[in-house]
Amino acid sequence: MRIGIEAQRLFRKKKHGMDIVALELIKALQKIDTGHEFVVFVRPDTDDKVITPGANFEIVRVEGSPYPVWEQFKLPPAVKKYGIDVLHCTANTAPLNSSAPIITTLHDIIYLEKLNLTQGSMYQRIGNLYRRWNVPRTVKKSKIITTVSNFERKRILDHFNLPEEKVVTVYNAVGSHFKKITDPTELERVKKKYNLPDEYLFFLGNTDPKKNVRGVLAALAILKQQGKLRLPVVMPDLDSLYLTQILNDIKAPDLANDIVLCGYIPNVEIPAVYSRAVLFLYPSLRESFGIPLLEAMACGVPVVTSNSSPMTEVAGNAALYAEAAEPESIADNIDMLLNNEQYRQQLIEFGMERIKLFSWENTARQMLSLYEKIV
Template structure:
């Protein structure tokens, strides 16, 4: 087979969830498939060391352009140019018209659940508008759809009401470099980012679903109790956005407790997880929640939400809270800071939880699906 994989964003410097998942999927396919020919279509960018070519895996940079144009024009043309037998789009959207069978990784349909497109950054808003237009069309044209949790599968099935089974769950996994590090290694990396010796960690972005407001309200409550006795590290947040939100909730008093680092590359995150007292991930809505497993793999206890996919991924290896209740988040932080038995238990359970999720197993399922679709279309 000649298989095309859309991996448009994987060479960009600031990679996030879907980009990381696409990279790991490709690497696992490289390990297990030496027979089929693969063409990895990317948007040219700076981080070209993300993946490497091999004998049957070729990286094809298409003309650098905005995502909709890149996907609808250049990717569509590449399907014909490279005489593909199958195209797998990894980031929710796909070309409207393809001349070959289409496999789609649909991480979530959060953007279809809400009509308010005014929240989040301009980049996030425009992306959601494109998805709202594109996804309902391409799911109908897909021969198979992968999603990342049983929760999200139920949401997708309920929304689209497919006549036959079309959606498969392929869990994400954790890259091998996510592991606990020694005190010396952690200390050296902390110095690189100017981090405090003891800190809480919150990893998210300005998207409303990440619940930055709820976390800040919880920290404000903790501060009012006189128990916010360490800094909280928040990578990839802007000073202006943070200050505006703190002002809106009358929480400027905790600004001196918040440490902004800017973007932290994926390769450095294990050190930051390993050095944290705990990881806060009380999102309002997730389709998977990859950072939950990343933190567990690094021996960092986790507080996450009791909603959407997060209980499915965390199991009993995290403290689950109501993300809409800042007081509940505050109490969970306070309890975990004080209860060393709970902390040790969560770390042990986290280590045991991580191996249940595997990119390797996911790649095997993907390859099997490719073969079945190809046989159907012979």
């Protein structure tokens, strides 16, 4: 069987959630003796050494931009040319005229639940418009829909009124390089490269409103006003103008002195950044899974996250939960964790146990069984 995997953004330098999921799935499939042939379809870009072809893995670079044009008009001829028996589309959308049956990974349907053309970057807003047009059609065309949590599965089933058997939960996992970094040379190298403090709170977010940057900053402002913000806060890949705008909106411009903006950090260096953190903040308003929860746990960092699914589904008893829409709740949980070393250590231990429930090998084997089911 010839299995096609659409991973168009795999070679771009800045990889985010869905890109990392596709990369880890492909790497896990490469380690399994499947007896099948795989063709990975990508758009040419600069980071083209993240995967290498093998005896049963071919990498096909398909030119074309922007991505809706690539997906709808460039990918289908390539699928036909390479004799694909089943095509796995890994990032919510799919070509509507594929010659091969399709499995689509639908990470979430947030963009279908509410249309807001005033928040997020222009790239995010245009992407959401395309997804609103494409995803309902993709759902009808796909033989199977996979998603990444039971929480999201129920939302997809309810939204599209689908039969239970069409939507399958396939959990994400965390890369094997995510572990507590103790090598002082590596820790110091990363510290100098990104101008990091010795200790800090760590937050991953961007301009997407669901990441709750405003709520986190409001919580930090409360702690600062109370004299309880004793550590700086590291925020990679966050736009400085966006940060300044929010700080002015919440009337806390002085909080900028406590925030370290260090730019984009590649996935391979993030473990060293986690490993210096005292705690990890992830109080998102909405997620479909939350891979950073597992990343932090694997690196031995206690987590403050949202008291809602899927965060509770993924983190279980290994996180401290706050009301994401209430900055006071986030602030209280940060303060409690910073002042209770025994509880911090308990959460770290729980986290190390929790991550054992998730592995990319299990994810790959589950996906493989679905590929085989279709053909």
